[in-house]
Amino acid sequence: MRAPRRHRLHARLLLGAPLLTALAAGLAFGCAQAPESSPEAGAAETAPNTLTEAEREAGWRLLFDGETTAGWRGYNLETFPDTGWAVIDGALVVGATATDPDVAIGGDIVTTESFADFDLKFEFMLSEVANSGVLYRVIEEEGAAIWYNAPEYQVLDDPAYIEMGTMDMHTHLTGDNYDLHASGEKMLRGPGEWNEGRIRIQDNLVEHWLNGTKTVEYELGSPEWEALVAASKFAPYPRYGRAESGPIGLQDHGRNVWYRNIRIRPLEPVSLFNSENLDGWRVHGTERWYVEEGEQGGEIVCESGPDAEYGYLVTEATYRDFDLTVEFKQEADGNSGVFLRSSVEGTTVSGWQAEVAPPGLFTGGIYESYGRGWLVQPDPELDAALRMGDWNTMRIRADGDRVETWLNGTKMVDLEDEQIGEAEGSIALQIHDGGGIKVRWRNLRITDLGR
Known part of the structure; x- marks a missing residue:
């Protein structure tokens, strides 16, 4: 590839x-x-x-x-x-x-x-x-x-x-x-x-x-x-x-x-999730976010609620330059994402999303919500790296105005953008609107790269 x-x-x-x-x-x-x-x-x-x-x-x-x-x-x-x-x-x-x-x-x-x-x-x-x-x-x-x-x-x-x-x-x-x-x-x-x-x-x-x-x-x-x-x-x-x-x-x-x-x-990674509860995170919207015991310990589960609207789980801390790894498993539909340098008011998000989506929908690409839309999409052939219905590892590195993503060891995109470089904000997990979505998350670890 x-x-x-x-x-x-x-x-x-x-x-x-x-x-x-x-x-x-x-x-x-x-x-x-x-x-x-x-x-x-x-x-x-x-x-x-x-x-x-x-x-x-x-x-x-x-x-x-x-x-x-x-x-x-x-x-x-x-x-x-x-x-x-x-x-x-x-x-x-x-x-x-x-x-x-x-x-x-x-x-x-x-x-x-x-x-x-x-x-x-x-x-x-x-x-x-x-x-x-x-x-x-x-x-x-x-x-x-x-x-x-x-x-x-x-x-x-x-x-x-x-x-x-x-x-x-x-x-x-x-x-x-x-x-x-x-x-x-x-x-x-x-x-x-x-x-x-x-x-x-x-x-x-x-x-x-x-x-x-x-x-x-x-x-x-x-x-x-x-x-x-x-x-x-x-x-x-x-x-x-x-x-x-x-x-x-x-x-x-x-x-x-x-x-x-x-x-x-x-440079030592720290966990964003204590495997027990959602301490250190804020829930935005009416969609369901909860912790459930899994094969390797606690897992964050996001699941569409009765309103079937957008929902976000947002870190209380903010981050600028970092290297983040998360594991995710799409159990149903799987339209989700990881936002970086973001802020959320109600269910309106400002920031940039590393896409998590079903096959063919550009997992690992970078999307700007309520703004310029897609900034970069992975080459279609790289989509083979996604394991739908199984655990995947996504890595996101934000350093100055450069953002890189990897999916299961495959580099998906490499982007430089001045607007991203000027920002600082929270890490946020998204659940898309439309209903019928269920995604599990575990082993969320971040390394602060400093300046």
Whole structure:
């Protein structure tokens, strides 16, 4: 089956060619002192290596305290390297004690803790001709280099390596998924200036960001990813990118790189339904919503009532950027849906619906009620993913102005829309009017993606 095309409605322009900054001139770097960098050059607005109250409440944690190497150790080691790395002026510095800047003497380092799905932010400052990387879900294997098994966010003095002209730098520049995916439009600040990198991974969907711009996106284990790996330098390493969890790694490739403000927010799903009652939800309309015991525990049942009108079950909490999975079973008719970023007054809904419908009626498509109608419908051949009368799993990912849906593992639609991107609201389950409808719901789990 064909993969869905990405549909854009009044979407921003995404450019494909890298935007590189000029190589900074006249900067000299010592091994034990970081170059000066002004706040205008990208320094943090708050004190380095601290969290705001809002960040703490959102679940962010520091991986580096700015003073010690606590929480880090050498790759394949139990302790932190006694040479090469050092903490200098609130930064964790690669090659800090090296006498030859092109010789990596400290080796790679990793966190003492492992992470599965997460949002990782870090600031880095390059020296001239710097080369490093941030790796994730690291697998430690005796005799194997760290990159044999772990995907890498490339950190590099791009202009210097492009100027050398000794190799094809496609997929080898800052923000790239090293050797597999090349960055799109970006802005890299040169040596002596701070940059912010970001890696977000949730349910094997990975994003790299640089200074607020997404540079690449890929899905671990997807057919595209498998084909790229098979044609890359990673082909001989069967464990590459296969770990479900692992440490975060920083690479020592020679030359100084300063890291600070390394912070992480684990992305862990929470349940929207307690399996016992409808606490946390509001019923709109006269249609029937109730909880019934099922094979795996409690299930929400929506069933047409005597009025046979529209009805909604709406979360009391609101959500903006999230990844939601729900299971549903259409016992009769099955015309329903999951609304995102919505609000409901009486039985009038404002928002966007991921369609749940009988066969042939575009389950997984995105519909705007009382507005523009269908924004995108799945290709008809994708409807084969629907299992009428049996349990189905729908996944809805809303991130900024982009909405994606999957049905039983099949990607149904991929939409970008500015109006959706401006909204925030509740999750709502719908029962359609007309009568004769009965749908069961269970395992409603949401992951807050933050901003």
